[in-house]
Amino acid sequence: MIKMRILSCLLITSIVAGLFSFIPANKANADAGLMLWYRFNEGTGTKVADSSGNGRDGILNGNCSWITTQNGSGAVALDGSSGYIKMPNGLLSGLTETTVSARVFVDPSNVNPSWVFNFGTTTDSKSDVNAHYFGFLLESGAYRVMLAKAHWTDEQNTKVNSTFSTGVWKYITYTQKETLGTLYVDGVKVAENTNVVYTPKDIESTVANFIGRAPYTADNYFKGKVADFRLYNRALSATEVVELSNGGAADIVAMDKAALTLEDLSQVTSKINLPTAGVNGSTITWVSSDTSLVSSTGYVTRPKYP
Template sequence: MAAVIRGGDGENHHVMVEDMQRAYQFALRWRVSGDTNFADAAVKYMDAWSSTLTSLWGNSDRYLAAGLYGYQWALAGELMRSYSGWSSSGLLALQNMLLTHFYPKCHTFLITHNDANITNYWANWDLISICGIAFMGVFCKRKDIYDEALNYYYQGRGNGAADHSVYCIHPGHLGQWQEQARDNGHSTLGIALNALICELAWQQGDDLYGYRNNRFLAGAEYVAKCQLTDSSNNSTIPFSLYINRQGTFTEASTSGRPNNRAAWEAVYNHYVNRKGLSAPNVTTIAANLRPETNEWVGDVPSFGTLTFSLPSVTAAVAPSGLRAYVTDAAVLLSWWGSALATTYVVQRSTSANGAFTDIASLGSTDLLTYTDTPGAGTWYYRVCTIYNSQTLVGTDRARVQLASELRLNLSLNQTSGTSATDSTSYARHGSLQGGATWTTGRSGNALALNGSNGYLSLPTGLVEDLGDCTIAMWVYWNSAVTNTRIFDFGNSDIAYMCLIPKDSGGVMRFSVTGTTYFGEQTIAHAAALPVGSWTHVAVTLKGKLGTLYVNGVSVGSNAAVDLAPFQLGSTRQNWLGRSQYSADPYFNGKMQDVRIYSGALSASEVAALAV
């Protein structure tokens, strides 16, 4: 057909879907059997479409067609690239068809999101376009296009980017999948697409699988767990409040559960057989569905057991990916285990080099998390794998201090220069940007921000390891302007934590979100920040309890703040005086004595800072 339509009047894309599947499956049968009859059949379908198609259209679903069918045409073409019976002009024609009719729509969608609010589209929409772009980039030998897909996966604004598709990490490295708030069919589609992207990248030498401590595995384990749980019992699935353009969601969806999409072999074989990691939920669902068969609707290429299977893991590995956060004045530990482990031993020490003492033992089927309450002090943790007679000691050492520890200390009393010195051992020095200068302060000098382009930039990853925390500083506001920022730490207008001296409702508030302003979890004051005087402001988070202080006095609290700073990841845009939203005004005033603590200071400790 010359014109293919998906969505709206005249929809006819099913004809292309069936021929696309034929091309892929004939190509696969040729690669397995060597029988050129299958190769010739694959070439017939690819040449017929590349010589005929002149338009790919429809309603918003045209973007789905471009990504889903674009990546599968590219996959079929890549399988056939080495076949001598396929002419060079035929290969070039298929590349041109993809670059002319498929790639531009994928590219446009990731930029415009069909001119809708970016949170309007769930993760699979982005992943479909990312998948299409990545596969077309490889098949068409366009590294710039392939890099575009990877860059979006790492740093994109939409819900398909890795930092957003896994909305937050629960204990035991269970990663809440963004679309699990919607339904199970689309969640499993997201897993299937993400796996294809990661495997394609792995074959090019890029490890998307391992990004942010195996973030994709965390999401896959979560979605697999949802499919393995009876639809009448949702209580064992952790869920963090999720709010986006589509609405408010308070639990994992049971709609369409279980969904038995052929999505799991690539995930299982990489993490378990290639890396030796424990992935119990993925392992179980992959075994339940093996062998993966044909999915006729055309979303995934099917037959994953054939194409992704690797030799079974034979050696146990030491625990990895150990993370420790202070949460509600306790130490929350999570780690990745070994596919062959029988037991895990959690150990604690007062020194990074030991001696370590056993504090807990967990079985191989337990959720790999442990909460410790050792009391005040500096503590180091490691985890060991026990397999038969072997003890494999994890190389990770997680350091935690109970109670508070000063992580950033900017006096901001310098007289010159464009660097603001952090006096802690972390050396997270700030950089003056735009019209930021030095001026007379509350005592000594202070940072002066001009309200037009001046701000202070702080290093990447400023809050990435913080659970319980305190952020405190002295500020002097020259004039009240709505929606300026005292601080704003994030990656974009999607995920951030900020303190606003006066919002559109006329009050000061702290907010944290992973879904733009729709999902802000807020601690609000009853009034705006005072103008024309030095004021001490502070925010503390302890577990889910957030408290806002002005001049050492609590002025607001919220007991349901469940996005701790570490959930935002390694934030790149950590600013004093500037907003993640480009249209918001810059802060006009002065700042001094900026402090960030690991741990929530008590009310009396905050009051002491305000003297």
């Protein structure tokens, strides 16, 4: 009887191990107009290479660390107290439209207000009434992308009135064409402003272009991780934004697959509890290789032994 039970449990375990399946993420095709692309694959040193081929390399400053995500791509972890990436000056010159995108992981202990990225003319915008900036701000209960030419007094906001997710990877994308600013998270439009009166070129001349550092001395450094940072000289279409975010989904899928755990299968007699969502937000689907033993929803039909 003991031998028969062990064989039965091994059979169930083997079937479950083969059930896990994800729909592969599409590779992003939106490369036209790419001005700057940080893949963070260096793993050592302070130089962040520009993979767009335009030579716009960045520099790590403060407490930053190179990390590798679950599927082997690179990223940088920022500590929230001194770590940031300095990008070259003048990146917005001549731009009447743009796209900025990145995959970000906001640490649950990140303190707001904090800025994921900023293109600006100063690091002390409070003292400079003519401060120009264009950035992504995380606040308590909200997040937004803004363009301003007179510090906080004339910010043009594309805003979401809810807290940005923490502890999970998210793909953020902001596009602007003429007066239309659109903000996406994971390829889904979450905010739109049809009357953004400034274009990116209006923010020049920028010398405070950062990932993880604010244009205000009183605001906080960003604490979290950043991967796949891109700047374009055009506004991507909604379809291209989806393709781009799906390209970043490969890491999320890999992390959720690695984190997947099931109950003690040796105790299963009728149903396996199969997770349908990953800890990082992916959707999990299951397919049985033998529905006479285990259904795709986890119901078990134990084999009979003489």
